[in-house]
Amino acid sequence: MELIAPTVTDVVAAQRRLAGLVVRTPASSWTALDRAVHRAGAVGASVVVKQENLQHTGAFKVRGALNLLLQLPPAARDAGIVGYSTGNHAQALAYAARHVGAPCTIVMPTDPNPVKERAVRDLGAEVVLHGERLEDACAHAGTLADARGARLVSAADEPDLVAGVATATLELLQQVPDLDVLVVPVGGGSGAAAACVVAAALAPGLEVVAVQAAASPAAHDSWRAGELVARPNRTRAEGLAVGRGFALTQGVLRRHLSDFLLVDDDAITRGQHAYLTAARTVAEGAGAAALSAVLTHPERFAGRRTGVVCSGGNASEAELRRALTCDATAVPA
Structure with a gap:
């Protein structure tokens, strides 16, 4: 059965359906976080964090x-x-x-x-x-x-799921309509596909950039290849630990995604460290991946108003210990 991607009309209907059932999460900025991004090389960038780590169940x-x-x-x-x-x-x-x-x-x-x-x-x-x-x-x-x-x-591969997830991007554009680029972490790709659906309809000048763990690059490689592929699945960021591409989300990404970046697991941990020290924010590995992409590929975001989706805050104790004790020289506070 062919899967039909949701439209922005479906997303608006989902927002009405979910009214009062989900948190309208903040879109937050911190001077210390901008400073960390600038020192990493993204000079002049300003970062807005969509805090889905504060959502019910701790994730989008x-x-x-x-x-x-x-x-x-x-x-x-x-x-x-x-x-x-x-x-x-x-x-x-x-x-x-x-x-x-x-x-x-x-x-x-x-x-x-x-x-x-x-x-x-x-x-x-x-x-x-x-x-x-x-x-x-x-x-x-x-x-x-x-x-x-x-x-x-x-x-x-669930159109109604993607439409619901897309309400986070719809909220973000209502909160901060002047973003230049939006960075979204990818496991199966529902979040990035959802962002693409909303941006294409309501903010066609907004670049949507996906990021995935280099140790589990199936979605990235599927997008680059133009066909669904399977890849080794070894990342320790479990929210990104997916070993194959999905038809529905890849179809949307192929039509609308601006770019797809990879970050290694240590870079993800440094992103968690940056959240903890510069923003007093708890992010699990997948939740920190978008910020990690800005810190790892700073030239891509220099001088740009950049939205990053902090997609989840359900970090284990071991993750938090690793983040607090990591070599954070790439993301100074």
């Missing part, structure tokens, strides 16, 4: 999950959903399923972020641990959904 994904589940027919809700995730998508589905009263099962890789696994269980979902990578969890989730007659919810 809940926007998409609620938008999707609120539109499920009653029979589908009663049958329940099965999802697969490294954590934030899992929490979002569990949160949305609890809101609409639907049974929810989440398949996670066998060594998940303990903060995220505990949160999923606390939200009332059944958690099944299976396989080392997201791809293993995905296959097992499909088997469980078939056996139970439940709705399998993809991590990215």
Whole structure:
């Protein structure tokens, strides 16, 4: 079945549907963070952070999950959903399923972020641990959904999910309409595709730049190749730990994305350090990836008003310790 990308009309409808159910998160700036970006080489840049780390469940994904589940027919809700995730998508589905009263099962890789696994269980979902990578969890989730007659919810190939996620970009443009470029982290690509849908319709001069972990470059390489590819999936930033491209999001990115950058895991950790020390903001690895791209590729953003999506704040204790003790010379406070 061909997947049809959402339109900005779908996004506006989603914003109305989600009114009062999601946080209208801040778009924040800090002088110290701008100073760190300037010292990294992005001279004259100013950074605006869309703080989806302050969203319900600590990440942007809940926007998409609620938008999707609120539109499920009653029979589908009663049958329940099965999802697969490294954590934030899992929490979002569990949160949305609890809101609409639907049974929810989440398949996670066998060594998940303990903060995220505990949160999923606390939200009332059944958690099944299976396989080392997201791809293993995905296959097992499909088997469980078939056996139970439940709705399998993809991590990215869901138009209603993308439309819901896109409400974050719609909010940002309402808050800060004069951005030159918007940097969005990519795992499956729902956030970047969502940003492209909104920018293409409402701010055609806005460049949308995606960023992915170099250790898990499937979406980046799919976009560069113009076809879906699988790649090794080794990043420690679990929100970016995806080993293949997704058809729906890649189709949108091919039409509208301005650029796609890679950052290594140590650069992501330095981005987390910059958030902690310059903005007193907790970001998980995936949440810091957009800022890491600005710090790693400063010439791309010099002199530009740059929006970065802090997509999640569900960092484990180990992540925070690593960020606070890392060699942060690339991002001085």
